[in-house]
Amino acid sequence: MRKIALFASGSGTNVANIIKYFDDKSIPNQYLVLVNNPNAKVIEKAQKRNVPVAIFNREMLNGQEVKRILDEFAPDLIVLAGFLWKFPEAIIADYPNQIINIHPALLPKYGGKGMYGHYVHEAVLANNEVETGITIHYVNEHYDEGGIVFQQATSVVGCKTWEDIAKEVQVLEHTYFPVVIEKLLFDE
Numbered sequence: 001m002r003k004i005a006l007f008a009s010g011s012g013t014n015v016a017n018i019i020k021y022f023d024d025k026s027i028p029n030q031y032l033v034l035v036n037n038p039n040a041k042v043i044e045k046a047q048k049r050n051v052p053v054a055i056f057n058r059e060m061l062n063g064q065e066v067k068r069i070l071d072e073f074a075p076d077l078i079v080l081a082g083f084l085w086k087f088p089e090a091i092i093a094d095y096p097n098q099i100i101n102i103h104p105a106l107l108p109k110y111g112g113k114g115m116y117g118h119y120v121h122e123a124v125l126a127n128n129e130v131e132t133g134i135t136i137h138y139v140n141e142h143y144d145e146g147g148i149v150f151q152q153a154t155s156v157v158g159c160k161t162w163e164d165i166a167k168e169v170q171v172l173e174h175t176y177f178p179v180v181i182e183k184l185l186f187d188e
C-alpha cells in the first residue's frame with residue numbers, strides 16, 4: 001500500500017483513472033484529493049470512490065494549511081494532475097523527488113506560464129506540428145522545468161481541431177500516467 005496525494009483543478013479524469021487503475025489491480029493505496037476549485041468536477045469523482053477531498057485557496061496553499069494537511073497525510077507521492085496553480089517552493093523542498101506533474105505536450109516545447117489545457121493543443125495545431133504527446137516530470141520551482149520521468153509521442157497529422165488533439169493526448173495520459181506512478185512507487 002502506498003499513499004498518493006492528488007492535486008487537481010478541473011474535471012479530474014486523470015485522478016479518477018489513476019484510482020481506478022490501482023483499484024482494478026486490487027492495490028489498496030490510500031488517496032487524498034486536494035483541489036483549488038470548489039466547483040471542480042474532480043470532487044464528485046473522488047466522492048464516488050469514497051476518497052477524501054481537501055478544498056483549498058491560494059492563502060492555504062501558500063501558507064501553512066496545505067503543508068499541514070500533506071504532512072498529516074504523509075504521502076509517498078504527490079501527483080499534480082491538471083493542477084493549474086504554481087506549487088509552492090516550501091512544499092517542494094519538503095518532498096524532494098516526490099512530486100510529479102503531467103503536461104499535455106512534449107516538453108520543453110509548449111510549456112511554461114499560460115501553457116495549460118486547450119492553450120497547449122491550440123498552439124500545437126497553430127504550428128502545424130505532426131506530433132504531440134505527454135510529459136511526466138518532477139516538479140521544481142518553475143513551471144514544467146523539472147527532470148523528465150517519461151514521455152510518449154503520438155501523431156496529430158489527422159487532427160483538424162484542438163479537440164481532436166486533446167482526445168489523442170488524453171488516451172496517452174490515461175494509458176501511461178498510472179503505469180508510471182506504479183513504477184515510481186513499487187519498483188525497487
Ligand SMILES: Nc1nc2c(c(=O)[nH]1)N[C@@H](CN(C=O)c1ccc(C(=O)N[C@@H](CCC(=O)O)C(=O)O)cc1)CN2
Pocket residue numbers: 080083084085086087088101102103104112113114115116138139140141142143144145146
Ligand atoms: N512549481 C510548479 N508548479 C506547477 C508545475 C510545475 O512544473 N512547477 N506544473 C503545473 C502544471 N502546468 C503544466 O503542466 C501548468 C499549469 C498552469 C499554468 C499556468 O500558467 N497557470 C496560470 C493560472 C491558471 C489559473 O489560475 O486558472 C498562471 O500561473 O497564470 C502553467 C503550467 C502545476 N504547478
Ligand SMILES: NCC(=O)N[C@@H]1O[C@H](COP(=O)([O-])[O-])[C@@H](O)[C@H]1O
Pocket residue numbers: 008009010011012013014015081082083102103104115116117120173
Ligand atoms: N499544464 C498543465 C495541464 O495542462 N494539465 C492538463 O490538464 C488536463 C487535466 O485533465 P483532467 O482534469 O481530466 O485530468 C490534462 O490534459 C493535463 O495534462
